[in-house]
Amino acid sequence: MIIVNKETIAQLALQDKRLDGRGLTEYRTPIAIETNISKTAEGSVRVQIGQTIILAGLKMAIEKPYNDTPDEGGIMINAELVPLSGPQYEPGPPGKKAVELARVVDRGIREAKAIDMKKLCLVQGEKAWFITIDLVTLNDAGNLLDAAGLAALAVLKEAVFPAYEPHTGVIDYKTKTDQHLPLIKEPLPVTVYKISGQLLVDLTSQEEDAFEARLTVASDEKGILSALQKGGEAPLSIEEIDRIIDLALEKAKFLRGQLK
Amino acid sequence: MSLLTKERDIVIPGEALAEGMDYLPGENTYRESEKIYSKVLGLASITGRVLKVTSLSGPYIPRVGDKIICKVTDITFSGWRIDTNTAYSAMLNVKDATARFIRKEEDLSKILSIGDYVVAMIVNVTSQNLIDLSMKEPGMHKLLGGRIIKINTHKVPRVIGKQGSMITLIKERTQTEITVGQNGLIWLKGTPEGELKAEQAIHLVEEKSHLEGLTEKIQQFLS
Amino acid sequence: MAYKKRVDGRKVDELRPMEAKAGVIPNADGSAYFKIGNTVAYAAVYGPRELYPKFLQNPKTGIIRCFYNMMPFSGSGERIRPGGNRRSKEISLVMTNALAPVIDLSEFPNTVVDIFVELPQTDAGTRCAAISAVAIALADAGIPMKDMVSSVAVGQVDGTVVADLNYNEEAYPAIVSDIPVAMLHNSKQVTLLQMDGEISKKDLLVALEMAKIATEQVYAVQMKALKERFQ
Structure with a gap:
């Protein structure tokens, strides 16, 4: 753990420097993705970026489709920033940070139409598969959002349907099929931060205390954007947004490469 | 037997x-x-x-005479409340803050303000771990700039080394000013590169302190 | 028909394979990973730290608080709704009681040591795995402890006393008892004892004798994890 005042981080950024010696647009190492860390989930991964560690688990259930989309299944993403993962977190219902994290990751996948929801439908208007991804932090050392986005995409790629008996309507969670989810795009969020007018990625917890503005950009492998979320109190110019998106697209490509 | x-x-x-x-x-x-x-x-x-x-691990137990690095968290009538990086906060009384006389009407926040880090000495600890600090002793001061890192407090003696040999080695090789607090906080000030190198060297000592040939390892790392 | 061959082929007193590692969560003051069969527990310890609200403080000693939680995807069936329930509250309480007898926080009056457990996958024996993980994490955090606490379930399946029941045994279609036990290494005193099911007093005592040997095997894994932390 490092304690510095915000000005130190800001001054370093002006000189293209960071506390840990990284370049401004360089991710920490290692970036590690381990799959099948929970046998009880239909898919599970552990993602590590530097010292930030997050788990994702995917569960499936059969429910009645929504009235306005009777031939589609659904997806929901939830995040738990658990008190195990850092001294700043307390037991209790998810706070604003957890809710924002879950919603931004959720929008990136949902709005990209990354999953062919029609293929999740079993009986029109009656039965469809619904996917839930739970993101649970193990160690928050900064940039949870990118780690969570990476974990969510990794778990969507990894998950398989559980065995299902259409006649009885029973899901046998203990028996897994080899059928993967109908994933047709690979959206990933990348968060770009502005400090001293400079653009940085993959902030540590200490650096997160010093940013002026941030923009999370979710994009698919063709570079189509599917979610944006601005954070922080400082404004961004259109010129800055332009540069941020270029950087986010480049980094999304880099992170997607880590999944292979 | x-x-x-x-x-x-x-x-x-x-x-x-x-x-x-x-x-x-x-x-x-x-x-x-x-x-x-x-x-x-x-x-x-x-x-x-x-x-x-x-x-090999565990909380710092405050002792009289220890030099610690800590943070000002509040200003009261009689002085400052200080976060000691332990479960216990400390008091720094006005009369113990500097060697000079402080007038009654003086604005205490001009001397130390909330969020400042200081090096201070523990002058009293009660059975309930209430701590009194002093900054009158030589070497006690407010910390300006640089970075503070946190290490396992049980490794502090190894980071300092025999008669200060380890810390002197790191200071000289990285051209960085270093103050080690017994509570596991260490202040580093130099160039960003020097600070980073010193930080990495200290963490290396922290990790490898129970192994043989530590000094050689650190020399090698710093060369 | 007595239960002769266990569902997973183990001997009656054989535990499922175990793995443990200390120091897995960098932010925590102490932490551990403990796996027994398909049950996995992560434990993190924070403290001693300031305790609020103030009326909870004890001027004679520090206290401990346990928080047990199963991750939403860790159950063998449907997703578990996050946010805790009556079961997790009860387990948090019995965990605190299982660990408190060995912990000495007299040097840290008015403080708290917070203990968090998260389970990413489960297959019976979760509270025992949680306690075994926490004991490693507490030692890793440098908390003074008079003894190690090791925990495993014993029980009886259709007339046969066995150690470390898995989910299929808990659900076996006959009379089953599941008895989570925590024991201290040196004194063999019992600090956790619960029971679900039916068993005679005579068989219970046989099961508790088996728990002595079973918790010793857990202890060996805990000890190895702690010693490896510094090698």
Whole structure:
């Protein structure tokens, strides 16, 4: 753990420097993705970026489709920033940070139409598969959002349907099929931060205390954007947004490469 | 009537260190009937008939005379409330803040304001761990710029080294000003590169301190 | 028909394979990973730290608080709704009681040591795995402890006393008892004892004798994890 005042981080950024010696647009190492860390989930991964560690688990259930989309299944993403993962977190219902994290990751996948929801439908208007991804932090050392986005995409790629008996309507969670989810795009969020007018990625917890503005950009492998979320109190110019998106697209490509 | 451990063995809580009445329980150990047991995870050591265990991890216990690095969290009528990086906050009284006289109407926040980090000395600790600090002693001051890193407090003696040898080596090779607090906070100030190198060297000491040939390893790292 | 061959082929007193590692969560003051069969527990310890609200403070000693939680995807069936329930509250309480007898926080009056457990996958024996993980994490955090606490379930399946029941045994279609036990290494005192099901007093005592040997095997894994932390 490092304690510095915000000005130190800001001054370093002006000189293209960071506390840990990284370049401004360089991710920490290692970036590690381990799959099948929970046998009880239909898919599970552990993602590590530097010292930030997050788990994702995917569960499936059969429910009645929504009235306005009777031939589609659904997806929901939830995040738990658990008190195990850092001294700043307390037991209790998810706070604003957890809710924002879950919603931004959720929008990136949902709005990209990354999953062919029609293929999740079993009986029109009656039965469809619904996917839930739970993101649970193990160690928050900064940039949870990118780690969570990476974990969510990794778990969507990894998950398989559980065995299902259409006649009885029973899901046998203990028996897994080899059928993967109908994933047709690979959206990933990348968060770009502005400090001293400079653009940085993959902030540590200490650096997160010093940013002026941030923009999370979710994009698919063709570079189509599917979610944006601005954070922080400082404004961004259109010129800055332009540069941020270029950087986010480049980094999304880099992170997607880590999944292979 | 026998020793169940050797010098520098890693022992765990509840591990039996000796049997019979030939040995005496020292620091971090206790006797129950015929045996002496460890109370912590640490390194066993035997001095004559006394068995003790040196903790490898765990909280800092404040002691009078210790120099610590800490943070101003509040200003009161009589002085400053200080976060000591332990479960206990401390008080720095107006009369102990500087060697010079402070007038009654003076604005205390001009001397130390909330969020400032200081090096201070522990001058009193009660049984309930209420701590009084002083900054009148030489070397005590407000910390400006640089970075503060946090290490396992039990590794502080190794970071300092015999007669300050380790810390001097790191200071000289990285051209960085370094102040080590007994509470595990260390202040570094130099160029960003020097600070980073010093930080990495200190973490290396922290990780490898129980291994042989530590000084050589650090010399190699810094060269 | 007595239960002769266990569902997973183990001997009656054989535990499922175990793995443990200390120091897995960098932010925590102490932490551990403990796996027994398909049950996995992560434990993190924070403290001693300031305790609020103030009326909870004890001027004679520090206290401990346990928080047990199963991750939403860790159950063998449907997703578990996050946010805790009556079961997790009860387990948090019995965990605190299982660990408190060995912990000495007299040097840290008015403080708290917070203990958090998260389970990413489960297959019976979760509270025992949680306690075994926490004991490693507490030692890793440098908390003074008079003894190690090791925990495993014993029980009886259709007349046969066995150690470390898995989910299929808990659900075996006959009379089953599941008895989570925590024991202290040196004194063999019992600090956790619960029971679900039916068993005679005679068989219970047989099961508790088996727990002595079973918790010793857990202890060996805990000890190895702690010693490896510094090698």
